[in-house]
Amino acid sequence: MVTDMTFIDGFVHQLPDTDPQETQEWLDSLDAVVGAQGEARARFLLSKVLERSRQLGVGTPASVSTPYINTIPAEQEPWFPGDEEVERRIRRFVRWNAAVMVIRANKRADGIGGHLSTFASSAAQYEVGFNHFFRGKGDGQPGDAVYIQGHAAPGVYARAFLEGRMDEAHLDRFRTEVGGGGLSSYPHPRLMPDFWEYPTVSMGLGPINSIYHARFLRYLHNRQIDDTSGSRVWCFVGDGETDEPETLGAISLAAREGLDNLTWVVNCNLQRLDGPVRGNGKIIQELEAQFRGAGWNVIKVVWGRRWDELLAADVDGVLLNRMNETVDGEYQRFAVEEGSYTREHFFGPDPRLREMVAHLSDDDIHNLPRGGHDYRKLYAAYQAATQQTGAPTAILAKTVKGWALGPGFEARNATHQIKKMTVKELKALRDRLHLDEEIPDEALDADTPPFYRPPQDSVEYRYMMDRRQALDGPLPSRAVRNRRPLPLPEESVFGEFTSGSGKQEVSTTMAFTRLLRNLARDERIGPRIVPIVPDEARTFGMDGLFRELEIYAAFGQLYEPVDHALLLSYAEDRDGQILEEGISEAGGLASWTAAATSYANRGVPMIPFFIFYSMFGFQRVGDLIWAAADARARGFLLGATAGRTTLLGEGLQHQDGHSLLLASTVPTCEAYDPAFAYELAAIIQDGLHRMYPDGDATRGEDVFYYLTVYNENVAMPPMPEGVGDGILEGLYRFAPAPEATTHPASLLFSGSAHGAAREAQTELAEHFDVGVDLWSATSYKRLREEAMAVERWNRLHPGEAARVPRVTQRLAEGDGPVVAVTDFMRAVPDQVARWSPRPWLSLGTDGFGRSDTRDTLRRFFETDTAHVVVAVLSQLATAGAIETSVVADAIARYGIDPDTAPPWTH
Ligand SMILES: Cc1ncc(C[n+]2csc(CCOP(=O)(O)OP(=O)(O)O)c2C)c(N)n1
Ligand SMILES: [Mg+2]
Numbered sequence: 001m002v003t004d005m006t007f008i009d010g011f012v013h014q015l016p017d018t019d020p021q022e023t024q025e026w027l028d029s030l031d032a033v034v035g036a037q038g039e040a041r042a043r044f045l046l047s048k049v050l051e052r053s054r055q056l057g058v059g060t061p062a063s064v065s066t067p068y069i070n071t072i073p074a075e076q077e078p079w080f081p082g083d084e085e086v087e088r089r090i091r092r093f094v095r096w097n098a099a100v101m102v103i104r105a106n107k108r109a110d111g112i113g114g115h116l117s118t119f120a121s122s123a124a125q126y127e128v129g130f131n132h133f134f135r136g137k138g139d140g141q142p143g144d145a146v147y148i149q150g151h152a153a154p155g156v157y158a159r160a161f162l163e164g165r166m167d168e169a170h171l172d173r174f175r176t177e178v179g180g181g182g183l184s185s186y187p188h189p190r191l192m193p194d195f196w197e198y199p200t201v202s203m204g205l206g207p208i209n210s211i212y213h214a215r216f217l218r219y220l221h222n223r224q225i226d227d228t229s230g231s232r233v234w235c236f237v238g239d240g241e242t243d244e245p246e247t248l249g250a251i252s253l254a255a256r257e258g259l260d261n262l263t264w265v266v267n268c269n270l271q272r273l274d275g276p277v278r279g280n281g282k283i284i285q286e287l288e289a290q291f292r293g294a295g296w297n298v299i300k301v302v303w304g305r306r307w308d309e310l311l312a313a314d315v316d317g318v319l320l321n322r323m324n325e326t327v328d329g330e331y332q333r334f335a336v337e338e339g340s341y342t343r344e345h346f347f348g349p350d351p352r353l354r355e356m357v358a359h360l361s362d363d364d365i366h367n368l369p370r371g372g373h374d375y376r377k378l379y380a381a382y383q384a385a386t387q388q389t390g391a392p393t394a395i396l397a398k399t400v401k402g403w404a405l406g407p408g409f410e411a412r413n414a415t416h417q418i419k420k421m422t423v424k425e426l427k428a429l430r431d432r433l434h435l436d437e438e439i440p441d442e443a444l445d446a447d448t449p450p451f452y453r454p455p456q457d458s459v460e461y462r463y464m465m466d467r468r469q470a471l472d473g474p475l476p477s478r479a480v481r482n483r484r485p486l487p488l489p490e491e492s493v494f495g496e497f498t499s500g501s502g503k504q505e506v507s508t509t510m511a512f513t514r515l516l517r518n519l520a521r522d523e524r525i526g527p528r529i530v531p532i533v534p535d536e537a538r539t540f541g542m543d544g545l546f547r548e549l550e551i552y553a554a555f556g557q558l559y560e561p562v563d564h565a566l567l568l569s570y571a572e573d574r575d576g577q578i579l580e581e582g583i584s585e586a587g588g589l590a591s592w593t594a595a596a597t598s599y600a601n602r603g604v605p606m607i608p609f610f611i612f613y614s615m616f617g618f619q620r621v622g623d624l625i626w627a628a629a630d631a632r633a634r635g636f637l638l639g640a641t642a643g644r645t646t647l648l649g650e651g652l653q654h655q656d657g658h659s660l661l662l663a664s665t666v667p668t669c670e671a672y673d674p675a676f677a678y679e680l681a682a683i684i685q686d687g688l689h690r691m692y693p694d695g696d697a698t699r700g701e702d703v704f705y706y707l708t709v710y711n712e713n714v715a716m717p718p719m720p721e722g723v724g725d726g727i728l729e730g731l732y733r734f735a736p737a738p739e740a741t742t743h744p745a746s747l748l749f750s751g752s753a754h755g756a757a758r759e760a761q762t763e764l765a766e767h768f769d770v771g772v773d774l775w776s777a778t779s780y781k782r783l784r785e786e787a788m789a790v791e792r793w794n795r796l797h798p799g800e801a802a803r804v805p806r807v808t809q810r811l812a813e814g815d816g817p818v819v820a821v822t823d824f825m826r827a828v829p830d831q832v833a834r835w836s837p838r839p840w841l842s843l844g845t846d847g848f849g850r851s852d853t854r855d856t857l858r859r860f861f862e863t864d865t866a867h868v869v870v871a872v873l874s875q876l877a878t879a880g881a882i883e884t885s886v887v888a889d890a891i892a893r894y895g896i897d898p899d900t901a902p903p904w905t906h
Contacts, residue, residue, distance in 0.1 A: 040317025043067075064289040068282065068323040070371055071299045074308040077380040082131055084375060086463045090162070091127045091375075092433040093452060093460065095120065095404060097158035097171070099421070099429065100449045105174045106419050107448060112175045113185065117402035117415040119155035121269040121372070122236065125397055126155055128378045129234065129265075130475070131467045133386065138473030140483065142228070142602045146475060147210045147235040149267065150186035150201025151416075156476065157183050160195075161453060163464060165474055168451050189478055189600075190630045190702075197478045197601055199630040200236075202623050204244030207264070209627070210235035211254045212590035214262035214392070216598070219552055223575045225527060226484060226604045228261070232386065235264045239283045240272025246624075248290060250587055254392040255295030257554040262392040263385040267372065269401035270328045275413045279329030284396045297393040299381045304369030310356055318352050335400045335411035339365035372397030404432055483603030486695045487524035488688060494518075497681035500718035508751075509640050509709040511677035511716065513542050515684060516609060520549055520577065525607065525688075530595045532579040532610040534588040540611060540640045540711075544568050550576035585616045589624040596628060596635035596704060599697040607635060607688065614639025614708055615654050618662035629668045632702035634691040636684065642673075642708035643823030644845035645857035646752040655849025657824045663706040664781040664831065671706045671781040673750040673824070674727075678719035679778055682727045683707060710752045710823075712854070729786070730779035731810050735761070741771025743881050745816035745872050746838070748775045748829065753821040753863060760868035767893075768886065772872060773814055777822075777829065783807040784831040791835075805835045812837045817875030819843065821868050841875055843867060847904035861903050866894030 017023055034042045053060050102114035119126075129146070137143040148156055157174065160166045166183075173182040177191060184191040186201035200206030210233050217228035241247055254262055268284050270277055277283045284300060291298045302323075303311075314320055326346065334342045339362030347353040347365075357365060371377045378397065385393035401416070402409030406428050409415050421429065426449055430439050438452045454460045468474055496518075497511060520529045537543050546568060553572035561570040581588040588610050595608035617639050618625060625637070641647040644657030663671035670687065674680045683705065691700045726732020734754075737744060738761065745764075749757035757774055764770035777783070787805035794802045804812075811818060817839040820829035826844035833840045845861040858864035873887045891898055 038317075040321060044317065062292060064292045065285055066288065066300070067320055068285060068302060069300070069311065069320065070302055070377065072301075072377075072380045072384060074305070077376060078383050080376050080379055082379075082467075083463065086460055087127065087131055087375065089460050090131075090464050091123055092435060093162055093454060094127065094155055094158045095123050096430070096433055096435060096439070097161055097451050097453075098123075098154040099405065100451055101154050101157060101171045101174050102419050103421055103426075104172060104448055105176070108172070109176070114154060114175060114419050115151040115416065116154070116405060116419060116421075117409055118149060118151035118238070118267075118269075119153075120405050120409070121399040121401045121403050122149065122152055122267045122397075123155055123403075124373050124375050124378055125236065125265050125267060125399075126152065126159075128375055128382060130159060131464070132379060133232075133382050133471070134234065134475050135231070135471050136468065136473030136475045137477050137479065138469075140481070140603075141472045142226070142231050142483070143472060143475065143477075144231055145198065145210070145213055145233045145601060147198045147200050147206040147233070148187055148476070149206070149236040149238055149241075150199075151238075152236065153184075153186050156187075160474070161451065162461070163468065163474055164453075164456075171451060187476070188630055189632050192478075193632065194478055195476055197476055197597075197631070199627045202627060203238070203241040204246030205624055205627045207235055207237050207241070207244075207247040208250050208586055209590045209593055209624075210264070211250045211259070211262065211392075212587060213594040214254065214259045215257055215554075216591060216594035217261060218257065218259065218554060219530075219579070220598070220602070220604065220606075222552070222554070223527065223577070225606075226602060228602075231261065231602075233262045235262070237264055237266045238272070239266055239268040239270065239277045239287070242266065242283070242287060243272070243277075246586055250584065250590070251291060251294045251296065251392075253587065258390050259392045260389050263382070264392070264394045266394060266396050267399055268396055269372075269399045269403075270332050271401040271411070271413070271415070273416045276329050276332055278327075279332070280327055282328050284398060287394070287396055291394040291396075295391060297385070297388045297391045299384055299393060299395045301371035301374070301377045301381050301395060301397040303371050303377075303398075304374035305376060306368050310368075313356055316352055318350050319356065322346065322350065322353060332411050336407075339363055339367075342366065370398045370400060372399035373403055405429060406432070478600055479603075480600045480698045480700075481603035482605075482697050484605070486528055486599075486605035486607075486692050486697065488692060488695050489519055489522040489525040492518075493522050494681040494685045497677045497716075498719040501677065501716035503715060505713035505715050506677070507541075507709070507711050507713050508674060508677060508680055509540050509711050510713075511680055512611070512638060512707075512709050513540070513545070515681055516542075517545065517548070519607070520545075527577075528606050529577070530579060530591075530606050530608040531577065532581060532588050532591050532595075532608055534581045534585050534612050534616075535583045536611070536613060536640070537578075537580070539613070540709075542611070545578060547571045549578050551578045551580045552576040585612055585621045586624060588612060589621045589628065592635060592637070593624065593628040593631060593633055596633035597631045599634060599692075599700070600632065603697070605634075605692055605697045607691075609636045609638060611638040611640050611709075613654065613656075614642040614659045615656035618659045618706075619656075622662060625669070626666060629666050629704070632668075633704045634700065634702060635704050636687065637669075637704065637706045639706060639708045640711070642710050643712075643752050644847075644849050645854055645861055645863065646710045646712050646823050647849075648854045648857060649851045650849075651851040652848045657845040657847075657849065659706075660708065660781075660824050660828050664784070664828070668703045669706050669781075670703055670779065672779045673708050673822070673828075674778055675749060675751050675754040675776050676719075677716040679727050679776065680707065680709070682719075682724060683778070686728050708751055712752050712755070714755065726810075727776075727778055728782075729806060730782035731775055731777050731807060733773055733810075733813070734776045735774040737761075737771035737773040737814075738765040739771075741765050741769055743768075743770045743816060743876055744814060745770060745772045745876060746775060746811065746814045746818045747772045747868065747872065748777045748818060748820040750777045750780075750820075750822045750824070750829070752823050756858065756863060756865045756868050757821050759865040760872065763865060763869050764872055768869070768873060768882075768890070770872060770876065770882075772816075775810075777820065780828055780831045783835075787832060787835045807832045808835045808837050814838070816881065817841065817872065817879060819868065819871045819875060821863055821871075823863065839875055839879060841871055843871055845903075847902075847906070866890075866896060870894065870896065 599605035
């Protein structure tokens with residue numbers, strides 16, 4: 001009986017053994033090898049057998065881990081085509097300038113920050129890419145997409161400096177951005193729009209974005225919009241960064257879709273910010289298992305070339321054993337201690353191992369380099385990655401954090417945060433980099449260490465520039481180009497929404513779906529529309545689009561769907577248009593970002609519409625949205641099933657009354673809460689024109705839109721005359737006050753709250769002689785930003801004629817108090833309260849949602865017709881326009897219990 005579950009292979013127990021005698025012979029042989037020569041030899045033989053079986057095409061399950069050595073054996077390394085000595089010199093210049101830039105910044109302004117150790121550990125990884133692999137954007141090429149680890153930015157600036165793309169004055173503006181011309185702390189396209197393309201410093205976002213980016217390149221290709229076969233996505237990842245769920249959460253997608261255009265380089269320096277990543281284990285082994293299990297090609301670059309000869313002499317497998325059993329905490333210690341310590345504690349315990357390194361000095365032992373610093377090993381790995389077909393590659397490169405910076409830095413637990421060097425440390429670094437001719441002692445005795453750039457006629461400069469030229473120019477480089485200009489849609493796409501829906505009741509979500517279909521059908525812009533859904537199309541009533549637009553599937557539809565006979569069947573295709581992301585808002589957002597930045601990254605504008613449960617947008621993936629804004633995303637986000645009471649039965653975790661507030665925190669997000677179909681259409685139409693005026697990406701604004709759409713069906717009114725600008729500006733008068741009323745007031749509604757407001761208008765006129773005019777407040781964010789700008793102008797221009805914010809001007813057009821009602825928190829309308837020229841009161845849905853009918857919920861949150869009426873009356877009474885008894889009568893009339901606890905307290 002099998003007792004250890006880890007060794008059960010169901011297959012060999014459930015199929016008949018057709019030749020038990022032969023089976024027994026194989027097993028006996030194995031027993032004999034283990035008995036006579038030990039486990040190491042047995043493992044070796046088994047691995048050989050597995051390797052042969054793979055060569056013979058005998059499918060065996062891939063094991064998820066391999067021994068702790070390089071995946072590519074020395075004898076299979078390719079010929080290195082570069083000049084290693086010149087490249088080493090270039091690398092040293094880069095290393096020097098990167099360190100000096102940070103040190104000078106902290107001399108200028110103590111506490112300005114910056115990082116030395118991250119790039120010090122990954123310099124070779126970047127340099128091998130810059131000299132041999134990363135493709136630039138010269139001659140209108142789209143080039144590669146390189147996601148650079150945020151904290152390695154100093155090294156990238158240093159290289160740009162050497163290439164003459166920056167001068168010393170630039171480097172001396174590292175982290176000094178206000179006033180212009182500064183270098184951002186990390187990759188921020190928002191701040192350096194000609195340089196950086198991909199924001200990465202919020203850990204985990206670069207990795208997930210890189211996966212969906214690579215996938216989006218395939219999508220563009222398969223849909224024949226752009227030939228992306230020449231572009232690769234590279235992503236540099238920290239080993240600590242792999243702790244983030246976003247980093248590894250989508251790796252299976254990359255394998256499933258066969259993204260061999262994607263290469264990750266995980267810099268395994270064994271440390272994160274506070275200490276070891278896996279002190280008690282081995283991060284490389286753990287990651288290997290995860291990536292292999294997910295179907296990635298994994299290339300481990302653990303040991304530098306000087307270990308090759310030791311491994312070749314490892315006849316007993318003792319070295320391999322020692323490598324396998326040593327945990328990362330110990331490896332980190334070996335990097336800190338002298339060679340004698342490693343001799344004693346790594347090699348020492350086993351006499352055979354000790355003997356193996358007897359010919360090496362302690363210094364030699366200390367300097368046995370790790371694979372991630374070995375240029376040739378890295379070159380071999382990158383080349384293998386670029387030749388891999390059918391799967392993405394993860395290169396796991398082992399390094400020392402702070403490598404070459406000296407004993408005060410290398411592998412110290414505090415190394416991540418150290419940003420200063422003493423003169424002595426600087427001299428030691430200079431010596432280690434063999435730069436004593438370029439940087440003499442006197443230069444270092446001065447207060448500020450110098451940068452160094454080799455002259456333009458130097459071998460290094462010419463070599464570096466030749467390499468970049470051969471690889472299509474410098475990188476990173478961001479430019480908005482019209483490689484594939486975007487034709488804007490026909491006017492008729494939007495036209496139908498202005499006349500309303502007549503008697504037919506529809507929701508704004510249905511209106512959006514119809515608009516999306518119109519856009520996708522438009523001959524001009526149609527192919528550029530990218531509908532993205534996270535397994536919610538049916539929820540939003542969009543499943544009708546499946547058959548018409550089809551769902552993108554990298555390998556087509558390999559089965560006949562269960563609903564194939566239906567008109568609206570589930571249709572997948574290689575050139576399908578819809579990105580159905582499954583249950584991953586993060587994935588949807590990453591796809592959206594890839595599409596929303598394609599106008600710049602590829603010069604191919606695409607118009608993404610990501611529609612999701614509004615509750616799972618800003619609240620769930622807000623940081624991805626922030627990063628997209630940093631990346632200057634242009635596109636549309638749609639928060640569906642919006643509103644705390646409009647989505648009725650779903651309860652606390654679903655009913656969103658705050659996404660608009662969260663959206664208002666993103667500077668370039670245009671947040672709208674449209675009530676009617678014509679508003680929605682007008683906003684989207686205007687958005688397209690702002691992003692791509694006359695279809696020209698280079699003149700467009702880097703803004704994106706967040707629109708809430710609701711699932712409450714109503715008869716959509718026709719668009720009133722002359723309200724076009726008001727819709728976009730955030731506020732317009734929807735309907736005048738009923739005639740023959742005495743007391744004026746104004747009611748502002750947004751989104752689905754229009755229902756209560758419109759009913760209240762009638763109720764107030766009929767029963768209370770109050771005449772309210774109705775206003776649709778489509779965007780409080782827009783109104784607030786305009787008002788803040790006006791307020792600021794007034795503050796800074798004393799004595800000049802004061803300007804008046806738009807919201808103040810508009811509201812000055814009426815009399816009496818103002819009541820704003822929304823299906824979101826009061827803080828949303830309150831954004832503009834202080835600019836109201838009349839008394840202001842907001843009604844909203846502060847508190848946790850809960851399941852019930854819409855009417856009951858609106859009564860509970862005090863946003864129903866009765867509460868709107870009472871609020872207007874109460875405001876009028878406060879102003880002395882009516883008696884307080886009228887308010888009391890109304891409270892009684894509508895059966896409102898005045899003594900319940902506020903909804904946000906329970
Ligand atoms: C989401 C997020 N959380 C925390 C941080 C702060 N942080 C910056 S660097 C770092 C450690 C990075 O370690 P690793 O990924 O191993 O990179 P290394 O510098 O070692 O290459 C942390 C926690 C961050 N940038 N982003
Ligand atoms: Mg690390």
